[in-house]
Amino acid sequence: MKTLTILLIFAFPTICEGATFWVPTDVKIINGLGPRTDLNIRCRSKNDDLGLHSLRPGGSFEFRFRPNYWRTTRFYCSFRWSDQFRRFDIFVHKRDDCRHCTWMIRTLGPCRCNQDNKNYDKCYPWDKD
Numbered sequence: 400m401k402t403l404t405i406l407l408i409f410a411f412p413t414i415c416e417g418a419t420f421w422v423p424t425d426v427k428i429i430n431g432l433g434p435r436t437d438l439n440i441r442c443r444s445k446n447d448d449l450g451l452h453s454l455r456p457g458g459s460f461e462f463r464f465r466p467n468y469w470r471t472t473r474f475y476c477s478f479r480w481s482d483q484f485r486r487f488d489i490f491v492h493k494r495d496d497c498r499h500c501t502w503m504i505r506t507l508g509p510c511r512c513n514q515d516n517k518n519y520d521k522c523y524p525w526d527k528d
Contacts, residue, residue: 425474425496427492428462430454431503431510431519432480438504442476442489449474456507466492475526487524 431455434456442449442462452460465471474490487509489502501512503519510519 422465422498423463424466424490425461425463426474427459427499427501428454428476428489428509429459429501429503430456431505432439432456437481440476440504442474444472444474447493470496486528487523487526 404516419488423430425436426441426528430436432438436456438450440454440460440470440501441451442460444464449462449498454460459509462474462475464472471491472492473488476487476489479485483506489509490500495511497514499514503510503512508522508524513520
C-alpha cells in the first residue's frame with residue numbers, strides 16, 4: 400500500500416520580507432510645520448475612520464493596527480493648516496513595511512524617520528488631488 404503525503408499550508412503568522420503580518424504596526428504623525436502653526440489631521444482606511452485630531456506645534460498623533468496578510472493595508476490622511484489643505488497615504492504596506500513608522504509633517508511634504516540614521520530624510524511629495 401502506498402502512502403500519500405499531503406502538505407497543508409495554513410495562514411499563520413510568518414516572516415515576510417523582514418516584517419511579520421498580524422503583528423501590530425504603530426504610526427506616529429508629528430506636527431513639524433513650525434512654532435506657530437497648528438495642524439488638523441484626519442486619517443482613514445477602507446475599514447476605519449480615526450477621526451479629526453488637532454496637533455499643536457511639535458504635537459503628535461499615534462495609532463496602531465494590524466496589516467493584512469495580502470500586504471494591501473493602506474491608511475490615507477488629510478492635513479489642514481493655515482490656508483493649506485493636503486492629502487497623503489500615510490501608510491502603504493508595500494512602501495512602508497515597518498513596525499514603527501514615524502512621520503514629520505512639513506510644508507513641502509511628509510518625511511518618514513529613517514531607521515538607519517534616525518533622521519527624517521525619507522521625504523515624499525503631497526498626493527495630487
